[in-house]
Amino acid sequence: MEHISAEKLAELGKAEYTKVEALLKKGPLTNKDRMAIPQQEMPTGIPTVRARQMSEVALGYSAEQAVVEANRCLQCKNQPCVSGCPVNVHIPEFVAQVALGKFKEAADIIKETNLLPAICGRVCPQEKQCQGQCTVGKVYKSAEKSVSIGRLERFVADYERNNNLATAPKVAASTGKKVAVIGSGPAGLTVAADCRRAGHDVTVFEAFHKAGGVMVYGIPEFRLPKSIVQNEVENLKKMGVKFEMNFLVGRTSTVQQILTEKGFDAAFIGTGAGLPKFFGIKGENYIGVFSANEYLTRANLMKAYEKGVADTPFYEAKTVVVCGGGNVAMDAARMALRLGAEKVYVVYRRTRNEMPARREEVDHAEEEGVEFRFLENPVEILGDAETGKVTGLKALSYELGEPDASGRRKPVEIKGSEHDIPCDAVIVALGNNSNPLIPKTTSEINVDAKGHITVDENQTTSMTKVWAGGDIVLGAATVILAMGEGRKAAASINEYLAK
Incomplete structure (x- = not known):
């Protein structure tokens, strides 16, 4: 177009x-x-x-x-x-x-x-x-x-x-109750705002040095400027919400310690889905293979694109292959261009019609020069035995069969279609699992087979005084779905603290 x-x-x-x-x-x-x-x-x-x-x-x-x-x-x-x-x-x-x-x-x-x-x-x-x-x-x-x-x-x-017209939301008179919000992503910030509005003392505990969760480490500047996220954080501070940065719950303190030793009356867990998934194929340990999560965090949070002044080095690659078809794959592919790649391919095992990424993001990526290789899937990452660096991707071609459980037509391997795609970096964008740290250090919190914290209709966990929501419950979802869970949790917390 x-x-x-x-x-x-x-x-x-x-x-x-x-x-x-x-x-x-x-x-x-x-x-x-x-x-x-x-x-x-x-x-x-x-x-x-x-x-x-x-x-x-x-x-x-x-x-x-x-x-x-x-x-x-x-x-x-x-x-x-x-x-x-x-x-x-x-x-x-x-x-x-x-x-x-x-x-x-x-x-x-x-x-x-x-x-x-x-x-x-x-x-x-x-x-x-x-x-x-x-x-x-x-x-x-x-x-x-x-x-x-x-x-x-x-x-x-x-x-x-x-136009400087924003005003801080009204905050009710102090209730004397304290709410801990673990994680400063969209779910956590929503809980912080709604609980503070109700008059509770709210503290947000964030593992990184900047607040915003996936909105700062996952979504690129060219799609969501970090100044906008920071502006929303500042608005919460004006309401009286406190932030403690570089605080890794499960390491710095456990959930139980926050409730007992720090004297909080309720806690909300919104630590997201930060554990990347991989294919489990040969060659994933070569230099030049990244999860999209790591790649985008280095670029977004640590500003790898600012050569010479960034908080982290970045891997220079001329030809990059991104594996996946979601919004994160589009973000990684477009970021690779901005980090200097001359050629960027997106390898996806279905067709454009089945891609879960937003149409707008796919169109923008294509306009910018990202090339799509549909109906292909990797079986091995190739590398140089001496340097340990990526040299290519071995892939198979597919055709679409009958619909699977997702409603999308299932890709079926074409026999004898194995081929190589030369490249010097591979970014794997297959999604993320829930962060396992808190469930591992808090036995009172139940999780499902995928490691997601289980909650009831009010976002209440199996642990007394603890609620959860967002990607830690849903798996990798959207900003607004996480916010929806945050609103439900905050309403339940406010009701509980009013008793």
Whole structure:
């Protein structure tokens, strides 16, 4: 698809804005009027330029684009979009305010249920959630043609921040109760905010030197600027939430010690899914083989791309193969380009249609020069016996058979299709298992066969006074699903502490 410049899209947005204004002067828009308004495309940086830069790719709507897009909303009485949102943002209400040009009011409505709108507007898979339920999208038979709820959420959050209009949420009078939040990812920050709002003393314990969890170590700067995450953390600090960094629960202190020795009345575990999965094939110990988790952490948190000043060295590779088809694989492939790779391949055993990655992320990767090798899967990583470094990937070709348990067609090996892909680095992006440290050091907490902490419908664990949520419970999931679990846990904690 041909890239359209941000300037051209802004110009088109102004033209549509003028048309919408003219229609509104004649009276309220009919559903037919709204359905005729073209969806506003998100402006992005020039692919050949942005592929070598860390600056944000998606540039955000102009005010005119936002108003035009908001006027596409049919304001359905049954609000199907809200049911698709894990934190039940009042979507029609905030979109209606955007349509009127009342951007601050729109931000206030969102933040009644979601304190991280600038983050969610950028990284949540809206097409599978709120936009997947949108009536406009259903009429067009495509969630990609729904009202662009996520882009509007991002716009109003950015508008509020850029114009210094944000105010700290009101905090109830002190209850004298103390809540420990273990992990500062999306689930943990949500619990911290909701419990602090209720008047409890909240401390967040984070293993890394920066707060934000997967939002800082997993998601690249070009998709989610770290300044935005830091801004949300600062907002929590303004509410009175405390942060203790470089505090590894399970090593520095156990959960039991936090409750007893440190005097906390409740604890929430949101330590995420940080244990990477591998294929278990020959050659995974060669130099130049990385889990996507390690690769992205070095680049995102330790800024490996800042040569000479970074907190960590990075592995220079000219040809990189990324194995996997999810968002993390797309992030790793696009990061490899920015770290200097001349050629980046994504090897995936199914086709584009079966890829779990967001369509937007796949399109952006392809625009930037990432090449996709579908219906292939590695069987061995090749290397030089003397240097111990990666020299290639041995793979098999596949064809699609009948659907498996996931509903996707199962890849079937083509006999005699073995072939080599020369490369000097391999990044494995097969997902992550839950962090095992806390369950291993806290026998009172039950886990399932995959190592995920088991909880009830209120996120309560088998250990008294302890709740859990996010990827440590779900396995690798999304920011908004983790936040949804955090909201449920916080509500349960607040109810428990009120007794």
